[in-house]
Amino acid sequence: MRVCMGWFAVLVALMAPLSGGKTTAVAKSMEKIPFGKTPDGGSADLYVLKNQGGVEVSITNFGGIVVAIKAPDRQGKPGDVVLGYDSLDGYANRSGYFGAVIGRYGNRIAHAKFSLDGVTYTLAQNNGENSLHGGTQGFNKVLWEARDISTKDEPALELKYTSKDGEEGYPGNLSVTVTYTLTNHNELKIDYTATTDKKTVVNLTNHSYFNLAGPGGDILKHVLMLNADEFTPVDAGLIPTGELREVQGTPFDFRQPTAIGARIAQDDEQLKLGKGYDHNFVLRSRKPGSLVLAARVVEPTTGRALEVWTTEPGVQFYSGNFLDGTIRGKGGQVYQRRSGFCLETQHFPDSPNHANFPTTVLKPGERYHTTTIYKFSAK
Ligand code: GLA
Numbered sequence: 001m002r003v004c005m006g007w008f009a010v011l012v013a014l015m016a017p018l019s020g021g022k023t024t025a026v027a028k029s030m031e032k033i034p035f036g037k038t039p040d041g042g043s044a045d046l047y048v049l050k051n052q053g054g055v056e057v058s059i060t061n062f063g064g065i066v067v068a069i070k071a072p073d074r075q076g077k078p079g080d081v082v083l084g085y086d087s088l089d090g091y092a093n094r095s096g097y098f099g100a101v102i103g104r105y106g107n108r109i110a111h112a113k114f115s116l117d118g119v120t121y122t123l124a125q126n127n128g129e130n131s132l133h134g135g136t137q138g139f140n141k142v143l144w145e146a147r148d149i150s151t152k153d154e155p156a157l158e159l160k161y162t163s164k165d166g167e168e169g170y171p172g173n174l175s176v177t178v179t180y181t182l183t184n185h186n187e188l189k190i191d192y193t194a195t196t197d198k199k200t201v202v203n204l205t206n207h208s209y210f211n212l213a214g215p216g217g218d219i220l221k222h223v224l225m226l227n228a229d230e231f232t233p234v235d236a237g238l239i240p241t242g243e244l245r246e247v248q249g250t251p252f253d254f255r256q257p258t259a260i261g262a263r264i265a266q267d268d269e270q271l272k273l274g275k276g277y278d279h280n281f282v283l284r285s286r287k288p289g290s291l292v293l294a295a296r297v298v299e300p301t302t303g304r305a306l307e308v309w310t311t312e313p314g315v316q317f318y319s320g321n322f323l324d325g326t327i328r329g330k331g332g333q334v335y336q337r338r339s340g341f342c343l344e345t346q347h348f349p350d351s352p353n354h355a356n357f358p359t360t361v362l363k364p365g366e367r368y369h370t371t372t373i374y375k376f377s378a379k
Pocket of ligand 1: 097107278
């Protein structure tokens, strides 16, 4: 059943002046559609946000997952530019983290252990001996409480989740709010906030896989600019060694727009360890808390472009190296190696074990707040 509240609200708002202007209903465009049952019997919904620029974003409150982003190409033709599944079942039972909110800690924590004030916390080893993306049941696999907080100009969805003290091994009850706003400038704006009642670590991100050409081919011809002079090299387990290395003279230099595939097969130790790009880039210095342009990606055949703005100090550029053709996604599409890329804005992986990285510690009384914007255009 489709609940068409959006258009009803538009109608009510349009009629308001005729009926004496007493109605305060606002014109907004968000539909809520049932999206199925979660493995533990909860009901998930799909929220469809539409703006005036022809962009449509579908988000489920299961995992806070961005299920679809339809953005116009240079001819104005809309196309879905993210990978994912047709139904909840795929998101609940298969891997890949497609479109999901990642938490409590985005990316890896070495040996699945970290210490705070002399206490060692042990996490799930779900990636070799390391912990990846929040553990066995990260924020991508839980049901969030959803609320339509649209204004008269912009549809917006608020998602809330409380991660219990000790959940997945992390200390402190963590109250998390993720807000998705679709602006009329064709931006998907994501605000992440969190508070805790015990000292803990937090690193939240979104794991959308983009293919601006629409699903099907690989992403190697997408032209990428990354606003980073340094990246954090990794070891064989994809854990940062702690070094900040200059990108200058390496295949990691994307300061000038370069096709993703141009150097991906080079004989480079870091590319071999990552099986391609799977590295954290250190964004150029900026005022803490202010938005910086992290990346710009252009897809030459459709003219679609994506800009990523963030308040975070890093971005994980992942070229979809682990996609291996075993996943059948939306519309039965088989996701081959490098058929999507991720730009996961974040604090650096394994920060709790690296004193020289910006801190991911959150204390009681503090408020974690980061913002990331994915902006779509075409020319
Ligand atoms: C992140 C990691 C990758 C991979 C993907 C999920 O981007 O850095 O190594 O684990 O998530 O497949």
